[in-house]
Amino acid sequence: MSFLADPPMLVASGVAIDSVISDEDTAKKLELGVLLVFLVVSISLYFNLGWVRKFWEFFGEKSGRDFMFNSGVLPLSDEKMPSSKHVMSVVLFATYPLWLRLGRKIGARMRTNRLSIRGS
Numbered sequence: 001m002s003f004l005a006d007p008p009m010l011v012a013s014g015v016a017i018d019s020v021i022s023d024e025d026t027a028k029k030l031e032l033g034v035l036l037v038f039l040v041v042s043i044s045l046y047f048n049l050g051w052v053r054k055f056w057e058f059f060g061e062k063s064g065r066d067f068m069f070n071s072g073v074l075p076l077s078d079e080k081m082p083s084s085k086h087v088m089s090v091v092l093f094a095t096y097p098l099w100l101r102l103g104r105k106i107g108a109r110m111r112t113n114r115l116s117i118r119g120s
Contacts, residue, residue: 001042001055002071003092007099010038014103018111027104035100039093042068046089 001009013034021027044052045064056067068089 001038001045002068003089004071004073006038006042006096010034010096010099011103011106014100014105015107015110016103018104018107031100031104035097038096038100042096043093 014031017027017030017034021030041052041055045056046068048064052064056062056064059067059071061067061070069085
């Protein structure tokens with residue numbers, strides 16, 4: 001989980017939810033569950049909580065926060081980032097529901113298109 005990888009994974013999760021689940025109540029519960037998993041893991045990484053240490057170490061990062069910003073591919077250093085990084089992080093975390101909702105909308109359109117193609 002990272003600020004670079006989470007948005008596309010959230011969109012893909014939303015597409016999957018809407019592609020597989022036709023009952024809206026079930027889809028909303030699953031959406032909430034997915035969102036909670038992403039937020040718990042990502043926020044735990046951001047605060048360098050020990051239970052996710054193996055995750056950031058696997059990607060060669062020195063901390064969970066470094067992983068959240070670098071995703072294992074960028075050369076950014078948490079220590080060299082401006083102090084406004086915390087505000088930026090809150091804003092980025094706040095977009096997580098939007099990415100998931102976007103995925104659900106894409107999934108709903110895909111399902112509608114599949115149904116209209118079958119009906120033709």
